[in-house]
Amino acid sequence: MKLESVSRPVARPGREMDAPPPKPSQVVERTKITAAAANPPELSDPVRRRIVVGKSAKPLIAPESTGLESVIDADERTRIVNTTESPWRMVCALAIDSEWGTFIGTGWLVTPTTVITAGHCVFDKSQMNGWARSITITPGRERERAPYGIAKATRFSSVDRWVSDQDPDFDLAAIHLDRPLLDDPDSVFRVGAFTDEELVEHMINVSGYPGSPGGGQELYWAKNRIRAVSPRRIFYDVDTSGGQSGGPAFIFREGETQPIVVGIHAYGFGGTPASMNMRVNSAPRIIPAVVEQIEKWSNTADGGAGDIG
Template sequence: MNFKLKSVRKPADTEFGSLEARTAPVSEEKIAERLTAAPDGPPSKISELVRRRIVIGKSKVSIAPPVENGLETVFNADERTRIVSTDQYPWKLICALEIDAMTGTYVGTGWVVGPRTLITAGHCVFDSKQMGGWAREIRVTPGRDRERRPFGSFVARRFSTLNLWTEKQDADYDIAAIHLDADLFPATEAFRVGALPDEELQDYLINVSGYPASPGGGTELYWAKNRIRAVTTRRIFYDVDTSGGQSGGPAYVFPDENAHPVVVGIHAYGEGGTPGSIAMRVNSAPRVLPEVVEQIEAWRDEDLESS
C-alpha cells in the first residue's frame, strides 16, 4: 500500500549539532546523559563504548561486534572485488563517509541521487543507542581510493531521515539523506531509483557496493553481486558479501546491459538483522517502494531549490 512517509530533519541548533559543540570536546558524562534517553537505557560502561567506537554497520577500527547487532556478513569465501577505477561511472557516485558522532568517528557509505543529495542508511546519520543521536558532521568523499580523492571531499552538517527510524529504529525504514552545500555531479549522472514489483526483482542479480571498515579501513571501494533470495513487503534479501562500513551503499540492478543502474534498496543489514521468518543466511536492504521514491525525490528537489 502506498502511503506518505514523514521526513525528519536534524535540528540546526541541537546541543551536539551546533558550531560550539563541533569544536568543543564532549565529556563521557554528557554522553552518558544523552544515551540515558535511549530506549534500552545507558550502557553500563560509557568509557568502553567510546573506546570501541562501534555503531551498527560501521567501525573505524577492525572490531568484530556481536552478530546480533545486525552487522553485514561475509558468507564463506569473500567474493567482493576491490574497485580501483573509482573516478569512472558509476563508481564515482559511491561515497566514503567519515561520520563524526559524539561517541566517536565511524565509517559508512552513501550514493549520489542528485547534484547536492546523497542517500545512505538512517543509522549513518541518526542512532540513538550507539551514536547517542544525530551525527555532528559527515565528511563525504566520492570515488575515494585510499588516499586518492579524485573529486575532493565535502563536509555535510544537514541530514534527514524518516520518522519511523528516529522514533522506533525500525529496520524497514533505515533510510536517510545527506544534504550538501555544493554540487557533486550533474543530475543526468546520478543514480536512478526504482520501485520494482516482486516478480521483476527476483529475476535480477543484485549489485552492492560500499566502503567497508575491513578490508580497507573505509578508504577502499568494494563490489559484489549475487542472487536475490527473498523479497518481503519492505525488505530485499540477498547472498552478497558485505561487512561493516558498507551500510548505506546502493543495492542496484541493471534493467539491461546498456541501462543506467537502478537502485532498488539501501543496503543496511547482515544475517544478524534478518527476521526469524526468513530462514536463510542473507544480507538485506530496506526496499525502494513508491513512497520511498517520492521521499527521495522530495529531498533531492528541496536541495535543488536551495542551490
C-alpha cells in the first residue's frame, strides 16, 4: 500500500512536483508520533478534571445493544465554554462551501498554518461534486466569539485513497492557511500511530462542532475509552453527531499535557462493521503513513497544493 498526496488544483504555472510520498507499513508495528512541542501547552485545573488520561479496563458508559444512533443512550457530550484553553483552542469550526451546497464540519491545528480534518470535508464526489471551493476556519469558536480570528482557505490536500476511491479508511485531509491562526506555535495537536496493544482500552477524548446541539457554533466534547481497533479504524463509545466530522479523537498519555490525535472522527454507528457486533462510533486510524503524510503537509510551505490539474 502506498499513500499519495492529492491537492485541490490551483493555477501555479511552472511549479515542480513534490517528492514522492513515504511508503507506509501495512500494520502499526511501532509507535510513530509527530514531534513534541518545545513548550507543551499547560492544562488548566478545570481541563485536567475533565479530560481522560491513560488507560482504563472499564468503559465510563455501559452502552446497550439496541438501536443505531451516533448518540449512545443519553447524550454525554459536554459544552466547552472556555475555548481559549488548551486543547480546546486548537479545535476549529469549519464552514464549507462547495458547488453542490454548504456544510459544517470540524478540524484541528497540527501546525499554526495547517488544519487537519476529514477527507469528505474538503473533497466529496457524491456530496460536493468534487473539491470544496472554500472553507472558513474559526479556532476556538464560542457562539459569536472568534478569539483567534477567522481564516478563509482555498488550498486543500487529501490522499489518493480518498480522492480516487473514497475509501473511508483514508478519509483525511489538510487545509492550508495563509497565516498562523494562533500565535503560539506549540498550541497544536500531536499525531500518533500506536500499536493495537497501546490503543485498546486507552481513554479517548472526542470534540467538535455539531449542528445539534449548538448550531455549529458551540464546541462539544465527550470521553470514554477505545473499544476496539482494526488495522485502519478505531472504535469508541463516544457521542457525536453531524458537524463533528473531522474532529480530533485524541488521547493524553500519563504525565503529558500535549494531546495526541489517534483518529480523525468521521462516522457514526452506521460505519461499524456488523461483524463487530458493537454500537460504537469510529474514526480512520492514524497509521505511520498518515503521520508521515501529515508531517509532509505540515512542513511544506504551501502544503503541496498544485500537484494536479
